[in-house]
Each structure stands twice: as C-alpha cells, then as structure tokens.
Amino acid sequence: MTETPVNEMSFEQAMAELEQVLGQLERGDVALDESITLYERGAALKARCEAKLKEAEEKVAAITLDSDGNPTGTAPVDIQ
Structure with a gap:
C-alpha cells in the first residue's frame, strides 16, 4: 500500500493499488487485523475508480458534434 491519500490518486494509481490489495487478500497470508485494513483500503480505492470513471x-457525454459528426468542443461540465 502507498501512503498517497485515495482522494488524490489518479484512476491508474487507484486501480494498480486495488489490484495489489486484492492479490494480498486472495492469497490469505495476512493477519485478520491487516485483512480488515486492506479491505477498507480496497473499498476506498474501488470508490475512487468508480468516481473517476463517472467523471470521464x-x-x-458533454462532447458536442457538428452536422458532419466531428467534435466541436465540449459543453461546460462542472465536475469536482
């Protein structure tokens, strides 16, 4: 696990760490307390990935097309 706060991670960073967390949990070679911590971190990473996918x-969806089907720009989208 990294020390980077989940809410500051890019999609790629969160996905990579989520894969590591899942690997550790699947192996089952961690103590119960650590498993709980990993599960909580994994849940936060999953939520981050879902939020970044929704943002994308x-x-x-905000891209507008001209009559020939070419992108003309994007409509303003306020995404936090």
Missing part, C-alpha cells in the same frame, strides 16, 4: 463518462 460525463466529460465524454
């Missing part, structure tokens, strides 16, 4: 989805 909204940006794609």
Whole structure:
C-alpha cells in the first residue's frame, strides 16, 4: 500500500493499488487485523475508480458534434 491519500490518486494509481490489495487478500497470508485494513483500503480505492470513471463518462457525454459528426468542443461540465 502507498501512503498517497485515495482522494488524490489518479484512476491508474487507484486501480494498480486495488489490484495489489486484492492479490494480498486472495492469497490469505495476512493477519485478520491487516485483512480488515486492506479491505477498507480496497473499498476506498474501488470508490475512487468508480468516481473517476463517472467523471470521464460525463466529460465524454458533454462532447458536442457538428452536422458532419466531428467534435466541436465540449459543453461546460462542472465536475469536482
């Protein structure tokens, strides 16, 4: 696990760490307390990935096309 706060991670960072967490949990070679900590971190990482995907989805949906189907820009989207 990294020390980076989950809410500051990019999608790629969160996904990579989530894969590591899942690998550790699947092996089952960690103590119960550490398993709980890993599970909580994994849940936060999963939520971060979902939020970043939704953000990207909204940006794609905001792209406007001209009559020939070419992108002309994006509509303003306020994503936090």
